[in-house]
Amino acid sequence: MKPSSVLVFFIAILASLLAVMLIFPKAGVSVTDDISLNFPTFTEWLAETKSRPDTAKTILDNLEIPDDDEDDSAFAVASADTLQLSDSVEIDPKLKEYVPRPIAIDSIHQPLELPPSGLACLENIFGALSDAEQLQSLVRILHYGDSQIETDRITGYMRSKMQAQFGGSGPGLVPAKSPYDYKSPIHIVNSGEWKRYTIFPKIDTTITHYRYGVLASFSMFAPPPVPEKPKEPDTTVAMIGDSLLKEIFHPEPPKVKEVHKGSIDFEFNSTTKASIKNIKQIRMFYGNNKESFAVTVRDGETVLYQDSVAPSSYYSIKKWTLSGVPQSLAMDFSGTESPEIYAFAMDGNSGVACDNIPLRGCSGTIFTKMNSGFLQKMYNDLHVKCVILQFGGNTIPVLKPETIGNYVSSFMAQVRLIKKICPEMSIIIVGPADMSTKVMDNYETYEVLPALVDAMREAAFKHNCAFWDMYSAMGGWNSMPDWVFHEPPLAEKDFTHFSPQGANVIAKMFYNALIGRYNQYISRKK
Numbered sequence: 001m002k003p004s005s006v007l008v009f010f011i012a013i014l015a016s017l018l019a020v021m022l023i024f025p026k027a028g029v030s031v032t033d034d035i036s037l038n039f040p041t042f043t044e045w046l047a048e049t050k051s052r053p054d055t056a057k058t059i060l061d062n063l064e065i066p067d068d069d070e071d072d073s074a075f076a077v078a079s080a081d082t083l084q085l086s087d088s089v090e091i092d093p094k095l096k097e098y099v100p101r102p103i104a105i106d107s108i109h110q111p112l113e114l115p116p117s118g119l120a121c122l123e124n125i126f127g128a129l130s131d132a133e134q135l136q137s138l139v140r141i142l143h144y145g146d147s148q149i150e151t152d153r154i155t156g157y158m159r160s161k162m163q164a165q166f167g168g169s170g171p172g173l174v175p176a177k178s179p180y181d182y183k184s185p186i187h188i189v190n191s192g193e194w195k196r197y198t199i200f201p202k203i204d205t206t207i208t209h210y211r212y213g214v215l216a217s218f219s220m221f222a223p224p225p226v227p228e229k230p231k232e233p234d235t236t237v238a239m240i241g242d243s244l245l246k247e248i249f250h251p252e253p254p255k256v257k258e259v260h261k262g263s264i265d266f267e268f269n270s271t272t273k274a275s276i277k278n279i280k281q282i283r284m285f286y287g288n289n290k291e292s293f294a295v296t297v298r299d300g301e302t303v304l305y306q307d308s309v310a311p312s313s314y315y316s317i318k319k320w321t322l323s324g325v326p327q328s329l330a331m332d333f334s335g336t337e338s339p340e341i342y343a344f345a346m347d348g349n350s351g352v353a354c355d356n357i358p359l360r361g362c363s364g365t366i367f368t369k370m371n372s373g374f375l376q377k378m379y380n381d382l383h384v385k386c387v388i389l390q391f392g393g394n395t396i397p398v399l400k401p402e403t404i405g406n407y408v409s410s411f412m413a414q415v416r417l418i419k420k421i422c423p424e425m426s427i428i429i430v431g432p433a434d435m436s437t438k439v440m441d442n443y444e445t446y447e448v449l450p451a452l453v454d455a456m457r458e459a460a461f462k463h464n465c466a467f468w469d470m471y472s473a474m475g476g477w478n479s480m481p482d483w484v485f486h487e488p489p490l491a492e493k494d495f496t497h498f499s500p501q502g503a504n505v506i507a508k509m510f511y512n513a514l515i516g517r518y519n520q521y522i523s524r525k526k
Helices: 003-023 042-048 053-059 071-074 116-128 131-135 146-154 155-167 234-238 243-249 370-380 401-421 451-460 470-474 480-484 500-525
Strands: 139-145 173-174 187-192 194-199 217-220 260-267 281-287 293-299 302-309 316-321 329-335 342-347 352-357 384-390 426-430 437-439 442-447 466-468
Touching: 003 293, 071 470, 116 131, 116 426, 139 146, 139 155, 146 155, 146 173, 155 352, 155 500, 173 302, 217 302, 302 316, 370 401, 384 401, 401 451, 401 466, 442 480, 451 466, 451 470, 466 500, 470 500
Parallel strands: 139 352, 139 384, 173 352, 384 426, 426 466
Antiparallel strands: 173 342, 187 260, 194 217, 217 342, 260 329, 281 316, 281 342, 293 302, 293 329, 437 442
């Protein structure tokens, strides 16, 4: 083939491609609901490839990925009945002399931001952590979030560090039935007719109240009782007017109530930390049962307790204490009627309890849907000092610039409710992580994400809440791909969720930011 022919061929090809560029729809051509064809425009073809900022890469190149077991050794030397700060001498809680000391942390990459009131917004939690008497009665932190915190991600690291510093053990709050079959911090296995009822995403119409408690759900080992229908009057007997004839001609058959049974196995696995297994007390939060029910608490086949639990028309707590570390904890239930079991609190006798409460698919706007008086009672009985709210990610794919204000307003209504029922509560709002969407051949940050973070920060400060910017901690705009393609991977291929290693990295950043403020607090208090 002549050189001139080759040249003409290439020119023809380029001209054809140019023609396609000019006539091909910019939005692409839809093939199916999930597949579309796209072709670059002439302007896009000429444009230089945008490079991602190197902020995230710089962060990742200089970080040390925490080891899952790095804090378990600290727990092993701590006494279950004393308060111990790993950076100070062991302190007997019976002594009145208790001087909290600053806790050694790594450098703070992204600070915990404060409203105009400063550290006053964290007085409730920091005051409790620096008070020996309050630590003896257990200080509780609730970590609410969406699927980003499932499988104890982020919470688990924070719990381990907090308990190593301030004492405490156990996994904290666990449900009677888990929504998904994940194994962290402990694996919950049910047998029987267990069913879980939730305030989100869908309310079961058989439930006629809104008392869902701190986990926004409850579970039952038997179906809810069917409300009795009023009996129609017997006109024949009414005309006779003789109660004796009614008994003779219309005897009431004896009612035989079915006995329901259900079991829960709280299984530990090879990765369960020693501090998680060391459960000193179990409290069962239950209610709304007209009949008594039986409970057996077992360690494997060894029976620890056998109890008949009395009816509770509203809300009650049943407590068991454990003298040793259980190897295989289980509970057996039986009764003609099941109570609503709102949570099990599996804790130590003192120190810190840190609870993981993941709500997959939730935007965090559920609290105002629940019975606030009931929620208030559980918060008080659990001695909750701080609530961490980590939401926003589920709204990003559907959020538009003009609807950001609507979501933030709805979210902050939840904060106002919590502050109304628990005025002293410390609230920390954690903004969403970076999230990527596919744009042609690249993964780019959702356009609304930075504006949402800014709006949440501003609203948090107006409501006297602390704010932690997880998006900036990751590196900001287009940082997620660097986390996904890091070795080892720090985020999943959905470009949304952290991997276990990545969750530890972000948890360490948050922990350092929190303890950095704690160190400031005790320094000023001193």
